[in-house]
Amino acid sequence: MKMQVAPSILSADFGNLSAEVKAICDGGCDLVHVDVMDGHFVPNLTIGPVVVSAVAKAATKPLDVHLMVENNTFFVDLFASLKPKYISFHFEEEKHPHRLIQHIRSLGISPAIVLNPHGNPDDLEYIINDLDMVLLMSVNPGFGGQKFIPSVIERAQRLKALIERKNASCLIEVDGGVNDKNIHQLKEAGVDIVVAGSYVYNSDDYAARIKSLQV
Ligand code: DX5
Numbered sequence: 001m002k003m004q005v006a007p008s009i010l011s012a013d014f015g016n017l018s019a020e021v022k023a024i025c026d027g028g029c030d031l032v033h034v035d036v037m038d039g040h041f042v043p044n045l046t047i048g049p050v051v052v053s054a055v056a057k058a059a060t061k062p063l064d065v066h067l068m069v070e071n072n073t074f075f076v077d078l079f080a081s082l083k084p085k086y087i088s089f090h091f092e093e094e095k096h097p098h099r100l101i102q103h104i105r106s107l108g109i110s111p112a113i114v115l116n117p118h119g120n121p122d123d124l125e126y127i128i129n130d131l132d133m134v135l136l137m138s139v140n141p142g143f144g145g146q147k148f149i150p151s152v153i154e155r156a157q158r159l160k161a162l163i164e165r166k167n168a169s170c171l172i173e174v175d176g177g178v179n180d181k182n183i184h185q186l187k188e189a190g191v192d193i194v195v196a197g198s199y200v201y202n203s204d205d206y207a208a209r210i211k212s213l214q215v
């Protein structure tokens, strides 16, 4: 299987958002990554359902909604009607991850958990079989354009081993600082999906940048 690429619209030109979303979809991306930040869980504030519904309208590829918020259930319910393929929430910020996973699935959406750069994949041992995806952060959440934290490679290997040991059907996604320099290492570590914001959008040729990650 080829690496799937989910460009993050965080680095897009928001004054021209629907064209920017269309451009990555026409450029061959696999998913459209939407970063929702509430100004509390992370020191940044992004977009809510009004803007994300415009993104959903422009997108011809499924949405991958990454919640960086304090009140996960409230935001899951806010975005559910837009029918994203994935909704991921931060493990660090959820008291009842097992319950929220079931709730997301009951809405017809694939549930995913996000681990911050310090997060140990082995902590997911007893919920890995309930998840469709685990997102490993390779930067601290909050901003685009940060430097890749290399320990994510070892964490991806650990997560891959856990998935195999538990016979789970759960994909591995990595988010932050991904580019053509680290993509092969990520592939070798067993990563299935990469998020790339600045690497795709800070270029003149989105399609070429997306293709360079579909290894
Ligand atoms: C960071 C976000 C990322 C970010 C990635 O909190 O979750 O999705 O937009 O941007 P780059 O690829 O520029 O690191």
Ligand code: ZN
Pocket: 008, 033, 034, 035, 066, 175, 195
């Ligand atoms: Zn993200």
